[in-house]
Amino acid sequence: MTDRRYKSYVYVFRVLCSDFFSAREREVLLDAAEGLLLMRAPEPVEISELESNIDLTLGDLVADRRIQERTAAELRERMHECGPDVATLIAA
Secondary structure, eight states, X not given: OOHHHHHHHHHXXXXXXXXXXXXXXXXXXXXXXXXXXXXSSOOHHHHHHHXXXXXXXXXXXXXXXXXXHHHHHXXXXXXXXXXXXXXXXXXX
């Protein structure tokens, strides 16, 4: 885990702790962010599953007009930053 990844997780955690998100949305998104954070090296299958959960949940929030697409994209990016760099895969 790097400092950048941890700071991204803390940011995501703080955003998701607001009352804006339902308990289920919070659980799915925090589980995904934590899963990415704890990953030592990129694992394509696991990353794909976590990102699918993120995309589905954020997509529902956009579809329900609870957040804008730009906000969802920013949160998606910050959650992605919780995970290991692709460079880690190349270096290994």
